Amino acid sequence: MTEAAPHSTLPYPPIHKDKKFVVLSDWDGTITTQDSNDYMTDNYGYGKAKRREGNMEVLSGRTTFRDSFREMLESVSKNGHTFDDCKEILKKNMKLDSGFKDFYRWCSSHDIPVIIVSSGMDPLIRAVLSSLLGDEDAKNIEIISNDVEIEPDGKWSIKYRHPSSGFGHDKSQAILPYRDLPDPPTLFFFGDGVSDMSAASHADVLFVKLKEDGESDLATYCRHEGIPHIEFRNFSSALAVVQKVVSGEKSVQEAMQLGNAEKLFN
Numbered sequence: 001m002t003e004a005a006p007h008s009t010l011p012y013p014p015i016h017k018d019k020k021f022v023v024l025s026d027w028d029g030t031i032t033t034q035d036s037n038d039y040m041t042d043n044y045g046y047g048k049a050k051r052r053e054g055n056m057e058v059l060s061g062r063t064t065f066r067d068s069f070r071e072m073l074e075s076v077s078k079n080g081h082t083f084d085d086c087k088e089i090l091k092k093n094m095k096l097d098s099g100f101k102d103f104y105r106w107c108s109s110h111d112i113p114v115i116i117v118s119s120g121m122d123p124l125i126r127a128v129l130s131s132l133l134g135d136e137d138a139k140n141i142e143i144i145s146n147d148v149e150i151e152p153d154g155k156w157s158i159k160y161r162h163p164s165s166g167f168g169h170d171k172s173q174a175i176l177p178y179r180d181l182p183d184p185p186t187l188f189f190f191g192d193g194v195s196d197m198s199a200a201s202h203a204d205v206l207f208v209k210l211k212e213d214g215e216s217d218l219a220t221y222c223r224h225e226g227i228p229h230i231e232f233r234n235f236s237s238a239l240a241v242v243q244k245v246v247s248g249e250k251s252v253q254e255a256m257q258l259g260n261a262e263k264l265f266n
C-alpha cells in the first residue's frame with residue numbers, strides 16, 4: 001500500500017502471492033453488457049439525462065465520482081424501490097458479455113485468478129452473477145466492491161469502501177499491493193467507465209471496453225490523458241490477447257502496442 005492509501009471500511013480478500021498472472025476487472029458495463037447502476041438510475045431513478053450530466057461533471061473534474069454516484073443511487077431509493085426490488089430487476093435485465101464465461105473458465109483452468117473490482121454493491125453483484133454464471137462460480141469469484149446500508153424502514157444507501165476518497169472505492173488499492181510483491185504477477189485490468197479512472201494507470205495491461213451506446217468514458221479519459229491501453233468490444237477478443245501474453249508469444253509491450261484487441265485478427 002502507498003502512504004496515501006485511504007482507510008478501508010471493508011475487508012480485502014488475501015492477495016494471490018504466487019501467481020504469474022492476475023486479472024482484475026470492473027463489473028458493470030465491462031463484464032455485464034450494461035451498467036446495472038446506470039440501468040436503475042435511468043429507469044427507476046432520476047433518469048438518463050441527469051445521470052449523463054453527472055458523468056460529465058466527474059470526467060471534467062467538477063465533482064467526485066463518490067458524490068455523483070451516491071446521488072444517482074439515492075434517486076432510485078427515494079423513488080421507493082427497495083434493495084430487494086433492485087436485485088430482482090437486475091437479475092431479469094442484466095446480461096454477461098458473451099465472451100466472459102469462456103474467458104473466466106480459461107483463466108480458471110490456467111491458474112489465473114479473476115477478481116471483480118467494482119464500485120457497485122456486493123449483494124447486487126453476487127445476485128446477478130448467481131443467475132448468469134451459476135451459484136458455484138458466483139460463490140467462488142472474488143469481489144472487491146462497495147456494500148449497502150439498509151435501514152429498518154427499507155431505505156438503502158451505498159456504503160463506500162473508501163469514504164475519504166473521491167472515488168468512494170479507490171480501485172488502485174486492489175492493484176497496488178501486487179506491485180509491492182517481491183515477484184509481482186503481470187496484472188491485466190479491464191474497465192469501461194469513470195469508476196475505473198483510479199485504476200487505469202496501475203495495471204501492466206489495461207483493457208478498455210468500447211460500448212455499443214458510445215458511453216465509453218474510460219476510453220475518452222485514457223485518450224485524453226495519454227494512458228496506454230487496449231480497446232476491446234468483447235471478452236472473446238480480449239482473451240486472444242491475454243492468451244498471447246500468457247504463452248509468451250507477445251510481450252506486455254507488444255500487446256499494448258496493439259491498441260485494439262481486434263487488431264490481432266486482421
Ligand SMILES: [Mg+2]
Nearest residue numbers: 026028029193
Ligand atoms: Mg463499469
